[in-house]
Amino acid sequence: MKAVRFTNWKTFPEIKxxxxxxxxxxxVLLKVAGAGACHSDVAIFQDYDADLPVANFLKPEYTLGHENxxxxxxxxxxxxxxxxxEAYLVYGPIGCGHCRACSRGQDTYCENAATNPYMGMGLGRDGGMAEYLVVPARNLVPLGDADPVEASVLSDAGLTPYHAIKLAMRQLEGGGKSALVIGLGGLGQIAVQxxxxxxxxxxxxxxxxxxxxxxxxxxxxxxxEGGEGQADRILELTGGRGVDAVFDFVGVKPTVELAQRVVARQGxxxxxxIAGGQVTWDFYTNPYEAELTNTYWGTIEDLWDVAALYRDGHIRPQVKVYPMDQALDAYRDLVDGKVSGRAVVAPHA
Structure with a gap:
């Protein structure tokens, strides 16, 4: 079968x-409907090398694709x-399966991550950028009659914002509240929805x-619009009180600093x-009880909720579909900034 393989650090993937x-x-063996091309994949084959601590879990060679x-x-x-x-979404992370985090379906925070052989499908273990994919039966989330090709990206691009929003619901409950989404790529667009x-x-x-x-x-x-006066315009929309919940889908220093400038007290x-931007914090400028935190992916229970939102028509990812013989073009377009929304490889389209 055809598969998109990560063959070495600092090396563009190949179809093999x-x-x-x-x-x-x-x-379970799945006949792959769709596999999303993610910027995390680009980081693996373009930016990472064997000297990084995470490289032990991501070392080549394997098939890419963690949105399946x-x-x-x-x-x-x-x-x-x-x-x-039957059609299913695939929960990509794979933990040890027996620690407290894994028992609640949060393999991303596995307590034994340091001794696991890989991080998940397409992340050290063969992923879904292929005609067929083997997954643990536990990691399947039913799609029913929903379109599995379009839905494939929800296993990351939907799950990740959902988990972050769910944890911020305390700040968003009730009337008169506001939320800010910084960065309107594939994840940011779904977060708005x-x-x-x-x-x-x-x-x-x-x-x-x-x-x-x-x-x-x-x-x-x-x-x-970004640029001069951005923070002032955001504060004006909130009547000057600030934003109750800010979601930064970029993570560079300027975007985190923007979030710090506009967040409300108790926000x-x-x-x-995961751009890794570094900022400063001090008691006198941070609004009282305003939280600054981060999240990574989500739980398998969250993915069930995301699938339900999709089946009910509340969210609709914007995708561009590529056949398997053009799978490398999906990554090239991603690297070149030509993808609006999410790129999906459909091996059997």
Whole structure:
């Protein structure tokens, strides 16, 4: 079968012929419907090297793709209650399976991560950028009659903002509340849709790209263009009191500093973007009881909620679909900034 392989550090991936996998005990073979191309993949093959601590879990060679969906093709030994042809989302992280974090479905925060052989599917273990994918049966979330190709990106681009929003609901409950989304790529656009569906808050969205802001406005956001006076315009929209919940999907120093300038007292800043920006904090400028935190991916229970939001029509990711023979173009377009929303490789389209 064809697969997009990460072959070495600082090396662009290749399409190779590899053997079709066979599911082991407790596993399922999926016929891949869609596999999202993510900036995290680009970081792995373009930015990372063997000297990074995380490299022990991501060392090549393996198939990329941690945003996946597919139809059941074959059941491994001991798997029951699932049927061939059914469509599922795939929860990508794989922890040890027996610590407290994994027991609540939060494999991303596995307490034994340091001794695990990989981080998840497409992250050290073969992922879904291939014709077929083997996954633990536990990691499947049903899609019903929903489009699995379009839905594939929800396993990261939907799950990650949902988890961050869910943890900030205390700040968003009730009337007169506001939320700010910084960065309107694939995750930020879905975050706007989720905030409109899950809260009564005024949703403010900001970016430097006019087309991204126009798309967010179509989803119900009030948009503010980046640049001079950005913070003042955001504060004006809140009547000067500040934003109750800020979601930064970029994570560079200027975006985190923007969040710090506009957050309200007792508000919450969640940094989701992993650009690694560093900022300062002090008692006298931080609004009283305003939180600054970060989140990473989400739980498998969260993914069930995301799938339900999608099936009910509350969220709709913007995707561009590539056939398998153009899979490398998806990554090239991602690197070159040509992808609005999310790129999806559909091996069987």
């Amino acid at each position: 012929d590899v053997e079709r996998p066979t599911p082991g005990p407790g596993e 969906s597919g139809w059941i093709e074959e059941l491994g030994e001991g798997v029951s209650g699932l049927n061939k042809g 989720m905030l409109k569906a899950m809260t009564a808050a005024t949703v403010i969205a900001t970016d430097t790209k006019a087309d991204a802001m126009a798309l967010a406005a179509e989803s119900g956001a009030v948009t503010v 919450r800043i969640t940094v989701i973007g």
